[in-house]
Amino acid sequence: MNKLAINGGAPQRDAKVNPWQKWPVWDEREEKALLEVLNSGVWSYNGPKEMEFNKNFAEYTGVKYAISAANGTVTLQMALEACGVGVGDEVILPGLTWQATAATILDVNATPILVDVCEDTWCIDPKAIEAAITPRTKAIVPVHLYGSFANMDEIMRIAKKHNLFVIEDCAHKHGGEWNGKKAGSIGDIGSFSFQLSKHLTAGEGGVVTTNNFELAEKLDALRNCGRRPEGLSVEVDKGAGLYSDQGNFYQSGNFRITEFQAAILVEALKRMPEQNANRDANGIYLNSLLANIPGVKPMKRDERETKEAYFNFAFRYFKDEFKGLSVAKFREALTAEIGISVSGSYEPLNKCSLYVPHTKPSKHKLNDEYWAAIDPKRFDLPVCDRIHFEESVCIHHKVLMGTKADVEMIAAAIRKIYDNAEELM
Numbered sequence: 461m462n463k464l465a466i467n468g469g470a471p472q473r474d475a476k477v478n479p480w481q482k483w484p485v486w487d488e489r490e491e492k493a494l495l496e497v498l499n500s501g502v503w504s505y506n507g508p509k510e511m512e513f514n515k516n517f518a519e520y521t522g523v524k525y526a527i528s529a530a531n532g533t534v535t536l537q538m539a540l541e542a543c544g545v546g547v548g549d550e551v552i553l554p555g556l557t558w559q560a561t562a563a564t565i566l567d568v569n570a571t572p573i574l575v576d577v578c579e580d581t582w583c584i585d586p587k588a589i590e591a592a593i594t595p596r597t598k599a600i601v602p603v604h605l606y607g608s609f610a611n612m613d614e615i616m617r618i619a620k621k622h623n624l625f626v627i628e629d630c631a632h633k634h635g636g637e638w639n640g641k642k643a644g645s646i647g648d649i650g651s652f653s654f655q656l657s658k659h660l661t662a663g664e665g666g667v668v669t670t671n672n673f674e675l676a677e678k679l680d681a682l683r684n685c686g687r688r689p690e691g692l693s694v695e696v697d698k699g700a701g702l703y704s705d706q707g708n709f710y711q712s713g714n715f716r717i718t719e720f721q722a723a724i725l726v727e728a729l730k731r732m733p734e735q736n737a738n739r740d741a742n743g744i745y746l747n748s749l750l751a752n753i754p755g756v757k758p759m760k761r762d763e764r765e766t767k768e769a770y771f772n773f774a775f776r777y778f779k780d781e782f783k784g785l786s787v788a789k790f791r792e793a794l795t796a797e798i799g800i801s802v803s804g805s806y807e808p809l810n811k812c813s814l815y816v817p818h819t820k821p822s823k824h825k826l827n828d829e830y831w832a833a834i835d836p837k838r839f840d841l842p843v844c845d846r847i848h849f850e851e852s853v854c855i856h857h858k859v860l861m862g863t864k865a866d867v868e869m870i871a872a873a874i875r876k877i878y879d880n881a882e883e884l885m
């Protein structure tokens with residue numbers, strides 16, 4: 461018998477001897493760029509690095525405008541505000557996502573409507589969207605979760621039919637493609653995160669993308685205390701848009717990115733397409749290996765996903781085929797075998813410890829009706845529950861950044877746990 465690492469046996473990969481790829485990635489190009497910013501004294505907004513990154517990211521994503529901001533939470537809030545989402549509006553989002561997707565809807569005084577996800581992609585279920593639409597619905601926020609893509613054809617069809625805004629939460633999807641179109645270029649606005657764990661990072665940061673000039677003008681103002689865009693990050697058409705009949709300013713706060721973050725992003729974006737391609741190839745290969753192991757199932761890759769981008773590599777687990785071994789124990793055993801943390805999905809938002817609107821009545825108790833409407837517990841999310849509590853296995857994207865042999869090790873570790881599951885019973 462091959463003793464499992466969690467029970468003191470030799471691990472499939474000893475990460476101390478054979479470490480995984482490092483994340484984040486940087487070299488002397490970042491060092492030089494950061495020193496350039498330091499020595500320039502231009503550390504704050506609308507600097508040359510920020511403008512360069514916005515231009516490059518817009519080009520890369522295939523949109524007219526990209527506007528950087530402090531993080532991927534405020535970019536969601538800016539997107540909602542730019543679309544005019546606020547009091548009295550409902551916004552439909554998946555129940556399986558990071559809390560920011562819902563918290564920002566609360567922060568603009570709208571009502572988050574949590575709906576269930578598809579079991580094979582973990583992304584929002586278009587049928588559930590349609591069932592949740594009311595006369596108050598103003599927007600849909602699909603999330604392209606981990607390595608999957610929400611079904612954008614269906615979502616855009618529904619949005620068009622009901623005249624709704626679509627804000628793509630692309631915090632996990634920089635560079636992913638649906639039918640040849642990049643994430644963030646399909647809906648009205650795309651919102652991205654550059655937090656450290658993301659596959660394009662500056663430690664913190666975010667960006668919004670759009671093809672719509674009026675939205676771009678508002679987004680630019682929203683990140684910069686409501687100031688009129690200076691013709692730098694969006695081209696200013698003085699005859700149209702936000703400022704034509706409303707004077708010079710717009711109400712907002714400071715959601716700006718720094719020039720240091722932008723300097724790192726300029727360099728990181730140059731590397732990302734190749735990193736994404738390698739992760740995509742390794743992901744395809746690992747999925748082909750998983751397909752031959754009983755009790756685990758690769759995520760569905762829709763044939764319209766022309767390029768995959770990964771925040772996490774995820775797959776589904778079925779304990780009945782592992783002699784009843786719980787998914788929590790399986791994740792622990794896999795962590796021990798491969799020397800990198802293996803986790804489950806986000807908590808469903810109706811049970812999420814970080815999505816608790818009722819802890820802040822001073823901000824969110826607009827009236828009794830609203831208070832009841834924002835109670836996450838009123839939503840039923842059986843598929844999200846099953847995914848989180850029973851099926852999900854997630855590993856950081858850096859495991860896809862090496863070679864085929866690296867991902868073979870993951871498959872071998874899963875097979876080893878399958879063969880020796882009784883050791884853990």
Ligand SMILES: Cc1ncc(COP(=O)(O)O)c(C=O)c1O
Nearest residue numbers: 531532533558560631653654655
């Ligand atoms: C799906 C999703 N949306 C939004 C965010 C928020 O991004 P940030 O951490 O940059 O604020 C995250 C961060 O993890 C996320 O995973």
